[in-house]
Amino acid sequence: MSLREKKAAKKREDILRSASLVIARQGYQHATMEDIAAELLMTKGSLYYYFKNKQELLFYCHDLILSKAISKMEKIQREDISAEDKIKKAIKAHVAIAIEEKEIFNLIIEPEQIFSEEHIGRIIEKRDRYTGFFDQFIEEGIRNGEFNLKQKKMARMMIMGAVNWTQVWYSAAGEYDKKEIQTIYAEYLVKMLV
Amino acid sequence: MSLREKKAAKKREDILRSASLVIARQGYQHATMEDIAAELLMTKGSLYYYFKNKQELLFYCHDLILSKAISKMEKIQREDISAEDKIKKAIKAHVAIAIEEKEIFNLIIEPEQIFSEEHIGRIIEKRDRYTGFFDQFIEEGIRNGEFNLKQKKMARMMIMGAVNWTQVWYSAAGEYDKKEIQTIYAEYLVKMLV
DNA sequence: TTGAAGATTGACTTGTAATTCAAAAAAAGA
DNA sequence: TCTTTTTTTGAATTACAAGTCAATCTTCAA
DSSP: OOHHHHHHHHHHHHHHHHHHHHHHHHOTTTOOHHHHHHHTTOOHHHHHHHSSSHHHHHHHHHHHHHHHHHHHHHHHHHSOSOHHHHHHHHHHHHHHHHHHTHHHHHHHHOHHHHOOHHHHHHHHHHHHHHHHHHHHHHHHHHHTTSOOOSOHHHHHHHHHHHHHHHHHHOOTTSSSOHHHHHHHHHHHHHHTTO | OOHHHHHHHHHHHHHHHHHHHHHHHHOTTTOOHHHHHHHTTOOHHHHHHHSSSHHHHHHHHHHHHHHHHHHHHHHHHHSOSOHHHHHHHHHHHHHHHHHHTHHHHHHHHOGGGTOOHHHHHHHHHHHHHHHHHHHHHHHHHHHTTSOOOSOHHHHHHHHHHHHHHHHHHOOTTSSSOHHHHHHHHHHHHHHTTO
């Protein structure tokens, strides 16, 4: 990769980072291309040099987070610990993402409202890959007798839902800190499974 | 109330009903005043005769659903059954609302994105009144020994989150029907509390 | 040093949807 | 019926933000 290409790649990353930031502050609908550009001391015209349009910019923001999330899960998957500990770690990791990436994470929740056909397929696929890890951990626990439940899928959805919800109410200044939430969520939600 | 006033009141209700419908179909951002008017065989100019603006129209849609939800809870509250049964009924009721009112319910989740100061206060207040019922049921269960947990508030949030999430994935054509979801959610989530 | 490729600009176009409003139509009451 | 009030209309206005593009500036390799 030439110097120029490296620079361009870095710029793309910078844009994604700033876009994430602005979206986190203002929400997707209210974050304008101008706002995102301003954050980088650029003009919006430039953004279009790097990304075809707002939707595509969004798509890559989204994709970045999902990729990070998936690699966390892969790491957990490889660890040599009980299924219970795996699902607990997974819950904690998911809490962290939901809290730290607030608004962008929201997009993962409701892609249909924002993305068009072309992106949706890829998003759903990747999202399924992510949630699949939770299914695996649950199944592992059932197989080796740690857990006991029939409705695996619904249990997973309850867990995801509970955790995704933190995104709505969590505030850094609030009553609970992240660590507390992680611990308690992991503990309580696992009680559903055993 | 004169005939005229009654008619106007009825029209306001009709508008709220149609608006709910259109929003349920298209989501808030994509439901235009024109769409809402078309549903009623009116023109959008008329809507402004009954509601100051789109936001206010929305506010009343929202308020209507929340009112219905609260009165369901009040009914459960008055019943002479165990705390466990109360929370189970509450969960089932909440599942029903989340599924049936999909998009409008969404507004309850994220009012900050849409409403301005003037409405937000009233919304939050009413929403708190609603979630307060869940707190009451949980506390009741703790008091009389049915439940055993320290983190009441977080438990409530996990329950609400899990249930709110159904709204995202539930589809009438999908794998599970409403009743199934209600039963399993109530059963599993209560396992967290005991 | 220089000129071609790459990057940036900002004014402009476009599209959408909310909101306004004067005029017309409908309804009610005298 | 006639007059006044209420309701509806649809065309015009307004606001906002996405996306375009010709012109300009920057960079870097020769």
